[in-house]
Amino acid sequence: MRRRLRSITTTSTTAISSSNKASFVMVLMGDFDEKLQVPTDFLKHFNGKLPGKSTVRGPNGRTRTIKMKRDGDDLYFFKGWPEFVDEHSLEFGDFLIFEYKGSSKFKVKIYGQTGIEKDLRAYSAEPSLEVKEHGTDEEAAYEGGYHVQRKSAMEVERIGRSRARKPALPINTNHPYFISTWPKSTTCYPRIPRDFARKYGLNTETGIVLRDHDGRSWPVKFSHNKDGRISMTKGWRQISAGNKLARGAKCLFQLISQTKGNQIMNVRVLGGAEIDKRDWALQSNRKRIHHLGSKLEVGSFKRGITMDCVTASAKERAIKEANGFQSKYPVCKIIMHPTYVGKWGAVNIPAQFAKTYLGDRNQMAILRISDGRVWHVGYRTSSSSSSYMAIISKGWNKFKVDNQLKEGDVCLFELVDRDNLEMHVTICQVTPNHVPSKFAKQFLKRQSQTATLRTPDRNFWDVECVVYNGSAKYEATFRKGWKEFRLHNDFKEGDICVFELVDRDNLGMDVAFSRV
DNA sequence: TAGTCGGGTGGCCCACAACG
DNA sequence: CGTTGTGGGCCACCCGACTA
Numbered sequence: 232m233r234r235r236l237r238s239i240t241t242t243s244t245t246a247i248s249s250s251n252k253a254s255f256v257m258v259l260m261g262d263f264d265e266k267l268q269v270p271t272d273f274l275k276h277f278n279g280k281l282p283g284k285s286t287v288r289g290p291n292g293r294t295r296t297i298k299m300k301r302d303g304d305d306l307y308f309f310k311g312w313p314e315f316v317d318e319h320s321l322e323f324g325d326f327l328i329f330e331y332k333g334s335s336k337f338k339v340k341i342y343g344q345t346g347i348e349k350d351l352r353a354y355s356a357e358p359s360l361e362v363k364e365h366g367t368d369e370e371a372a373y374e375g376g377y378h379v380q381r382k383s384a385m386e387v388e389r390i391g392r393s394r395a396r397k398p399a400l401p402i403n404t405n406h407p408y409f410i411s412t413w414p415k416s417t418t419c420y421p422r423i424p425r426d427f428a429r430k431y432g433l434n435t436e437t438g439i440v441l442r443d444h445d446g447r448s449w450p451v452k453f454s455h456n457k458d459g460r461i462s463m464t465k466g467w468r469q470i471s472a473g474n475k476l477a478r479g480a481k482c483l484f485q486l487i488s489q490t491k492g493n494q495i496m497n498v499r500v501l502g503g504a505e506i507d508k509r510d511w512a513l514q515s516n517r518k519r520i521h522h523l524g525s526k527l528e529v530g531s532f533k534r535g536i537t538m539d540c541v542t543a544s545a546k547e548r549a550i551k552e553a554n555g556f557q558s559k560y561p562v563c564k565i566i567m568h569p570t571y572v573g574k575w576g577a578v579n580i581p582a583q584f585a586k587t588y589l590g591d592r593n594q595m596a597i598l599r600i601s602d603g604r605v606w607h608v609g610y611r612t613s614s615s616s617s618s619y620m621a622i623i624s625k626g627w628n629k630f631k632v633d634n635q636l637k638e639g640d641v642c643l644f645e646l647v648d649r650d651n652l653e654m655h656v657t658i659c660q661v662t663p664n665h666v667p668s669k670f671a672k673q674f675l676k677r678q679s680q681t682a683t684l685r686t687p688d689r690n691f692w693d694v695e696c697v698v699y700n701g702s703a704k705y706e707a708t709f710r711k712g713w714k715e716f717r718l719h720n721d722f723k724e725g726d727i728c729v730f731e732l733v734d735r736d737n738l739g740m741d742v743a744f745s746r747v
Numbered sequence: 748t749a750g751t752c753g754g755g756t757g758g759c760c761c762a763c764a765a766c767g
Numbered sequence: 768c769g770t771t772g773t774g775g776g777c778c779a780c781c782c783g784a785c786t787a
Contacts, residue, residue: 577769757780762775762776763772765770766770
């Protein structure tokens with residue numbers, strides 16, 4: 232249901248049209264910590280005349296003078312910008328709204344990857360403590376070479392200030408860090424010092440995003456050893472391959488952000504950055520490796536790579552939704568891997584669940600979804616001396632297509648009848664129309680109301696906004712009208728939308744978007 | 748001596764290439 | 768399109784070395 236109220240001349244897709252004030256949106260990527268490009272179109276607001284300096288005021292009230300520079304047709308924030316990045320702890324993936332106040336003055340709003348405006352008080356509260364405690368220590372460790380093999384990272388932290396000299400380190404020392412070595416063993420992974428995890432409240436259940444020197448983000452999961460040790464496992468292979476790390480490489484891990492559900496660490500290689508030639512030769516012989524342009528992709532690493540996209544939060548939400556599911560029957564949770572929703576036409580049932588509840592058999596199973604519809608699929612098991620496998624194959628393709636399953640969706644298989652292998656399937660889908668709960672809780676009070684979305688091209692769209700206020704969660708989604716809005720504006724995976732609430736009573740929102 | 752770390756082994760599990 | 772089974776990622780566990 233689209234309501235086009237009026238149409239005005241199209242403006243830049245990065246311009247926000249909420250008011251008569253000029254503004255633009257930038258997503259922090261690449262070498263954002265050195266310079267920031269300003270949309271070239273924005274020059275018109277300076278009457279074609281480039282100001283030598285601009286004054287930028289951050290959300291915490293601090294202002295900084297930043298020089299602007301023109302390079303061909305491009306315009307940049309340059310000298311002074313790196314300091315602004317430091318002061319505001321800006322991170323890769325953040326997006327910033329610059330509001331032009333006239334006379335070369337800008338006001339900036341900063342949004343994290345979660346879509347919520349960042350609370351910068353947390354950063355300004357105790358930075359000096361961290362600088363003292365870690366900046367110099369790390370420098371000492373780096374400068375001193377850190378050759379003592381068994382010296383722990385935490386011990387390195389305790390090296391005194393007296394030893395510190397000023398090295399040229401490619402890191403900002405305002406954040407806690409540790410140094411870890413990727414063990415030479417073929418099956419071991421870099422470990423997180425327990426003291427570090429404890430001291431800085433690292434949530435090792437949710438995983439973390441590692442950011443390499445090129446600004447690329449790599450999601451990595453932790454795994455817990457029974458003796459309490461924590462290692463980086465899932466996803467580590469990708470970052471080591473992407474950065475051509477050899478076993479034995481020494482890396483500095485610096486905790487940049489640890490807001491709930493958004494933990495980010497910078498990774499800097501201190502040694503061992505050259506890939507081990509024997510490892511490489513070995514890998515080159517494996518048939519699953521292939522090169523795509525300049526980007527190296529390793530087929531067997533796909534488990535992690537597929538999560539490396541902007542919709543990771545949506546996938547995480549689907550998983551969380553699934554985790555809250557309770558049943559009196561045995562339940563098996565399966566996250567839709569690309570293989571499951573791709574051409575393979577089958578899905579693996581976790582062996583443990585299959586062994587315990589389904590058993591060895593080869594028969595048709597019944598999948599029933601909430602609206603009562605039923606699909607018949609083939610279930611079979613196979614086992615050898617070294618493996619046990621249970622698969623749903625025959626008929627899975629139809630089930631997958633009929634239910635529009637996508638990568639990242641979570642299916643809960645509830646075994647209601649063991650003899651006839653009847654399973655109720657609950658599908659928790661990855662939906663891009665989710666409103667961040669913090670925002671919803673603060674601004675969306677009514678159970679259902681129509682939001683009016685205004686795009687930069689001055690078109691208006693009515694979209695139903697439904698609020699779910701459960702005992703455990705408060706969330707909102709855009710429903711009726713969203714699909715049209717999405718299709719008409721040609722949103723693709725990875726695009727970023729900024730929703731600015733300009734009319735609380737009538738839920739009027741200006742929408743700016745940044746394309747991938 | 749307890750706690751922590753690096754290094755290593757073995758086996759489970761599953762993605763996906765190969766095949767029917 | 769459906770099935771098979773292998774390669775290797777992931778994980779639990781063990782051991783010895785080192786340190787406070």
